[in-house]
Amino acid sequence: HELVNITQLAKSKFHDYQEVFEYKKLDTDFIEHGNFIVEMNPALADILVTNLLNNAVRHNVVRGSLQIEISSHQLVVSNTGESIRFAPEKLFERFKKQHQSSASLGLGLAIVKKICTYYDFEIVYDVRDNLHTISIVNSRAD
16 A cells, blocks of 8 residues: 555546547536545555546536546545436446446446445445535545
8 A cells, every 4th residue: 555646646537538528528627625645555546536537427418517526535526417217325336337238337336335445435425406426535534
């Protein structure tokens, strides 16, 4: 394990995704309130952020919005999207997919959940008016 700056990692990934955002005509925002620094495996940190971004893009709508808000103790990814047709607590189950025909394996958020459980991060999903929000909270932060 080493110290990983999730803020810098998320900012870098956000930049890497600009073409994808433009292709889907997404209105994007990156709001930074501080550095979210955690001790963890850097490869797992990368998978965590990548899977959250992939999920926010894949389940978004054309001309939708995607926002990342980050502070010293939490990472929040919000995106517009269709309302889900199953219980929200099932969101993090393996292979849970909105559309069975989708090319996705349905593993992204299950992996995110596993990483969060391993590092004792709290993961919270919320949806309001078709705005889906996933928050990763480091409850051990000062």
